[in-house]
Amino acid sequence: MPALSAAQLLSVWEHGALRHPLDRALLLFAVAEPGLAPDALADAPLGACNAALMRLRRDCFGAAIPAWTDCPACGERMSFELDLAQLPAMTPVPDVVEVEGHRFRCPGARQLAALADCPDAxxxxxxLLLSCIADEAQAPADNAMLDQLLVHAEHAIEAADPWADLAVDYQCPACGHAGEAAFDIASYLWEEIEAHAGRLLDEVHLLASSYGWREDEILALGDVRRAAYLARVTP
Structure with missing residues (x-):
């Protein structure tokens, strides 16, 4: 999809500012995939959502993804630029995954929302596993059987939908510790939208105060022209 205009970005920020992170992710998913129905968005595999958000992020802010993480061993802050080549290929997610005679759907936002009040991991x-079983009649009868199946199902679902839980390998330059850092594209993209919206609001405020223009008139200006006017009213 094309990059969001200034007005569209502010609208997305306004509608998502007070939402739960899961709802914000679905809002961004709807922006990235405007042809999908609301129910389809909530039931789509998490990896499909994350891949769509990554495409939206690329179209709006470019392919370079500056990031950082703190080393859990020594506390060193590591700054790096995420290379999309480090992430799995964006491939279609299968409708069901078969594990030991059971058929599972890959989880989506609806399944995660149902777990919001569960304090025990x-x-x-x-x-979550029970909610993903395609045929409820096949559900294991007790927790022991469920836990045994859980180990195998987790690996199979992760292999089928690798974009559901993204992580980046790192090695600390200070102490040499190696590990994985989770990468939440929905939170990352939202932080960028929030920061960009804040800058746009500052620009609107300054130009409206200086010229008396309306918000829609200012947002309709291209980035280059808006920056040229800002240069003329900024000390």
Missing amino acids: DEAARR
Whole structure:
């Protein structure tokens, strides 16, 4: 999709500012895939959502993704530029995954939202697995059987939908510790939109105060022309 205009970006920011992170991710998914129905957005595999958000991010802000993480071993802050080649290929997610005679759907936002009030990680994992079973009649009868299946199902679902839980390998230059850092594209993209919206609001305020123009008139200016006017009213 084409990059968001200044007015569109501010509208996305306004509609998402007070939403839960899951709802914000779905809002951004709807922007990235305007042809999908609301129910389809909530039920789509997480990897499909994340891949769409990555494409939206690329179209709006470019392919270079500056990032940072703190080393858990020594606390050193590591700054780096994420290379999309480090991430799995954006391939279609299968409708179902078969594991030991059971058929699973890859989880989506609807399944995660149902776990928002679950304080126990193990119980949340079990509930998530049960919500992904395509045929509820096949659900294991007890937690022991469910936990045994969970190990195999997690690996199979992760292989089928690698974009669902993105992570980047790193090695600390200070102490040599190596590990993985989670990368949440929905949160990352939202922070960029929020920062860009803040700058746009500052620009609108300054130009409206200086020239008496309306917000829509200022936002309709291209970036180059708006910057030229800003240069003339900024000390």
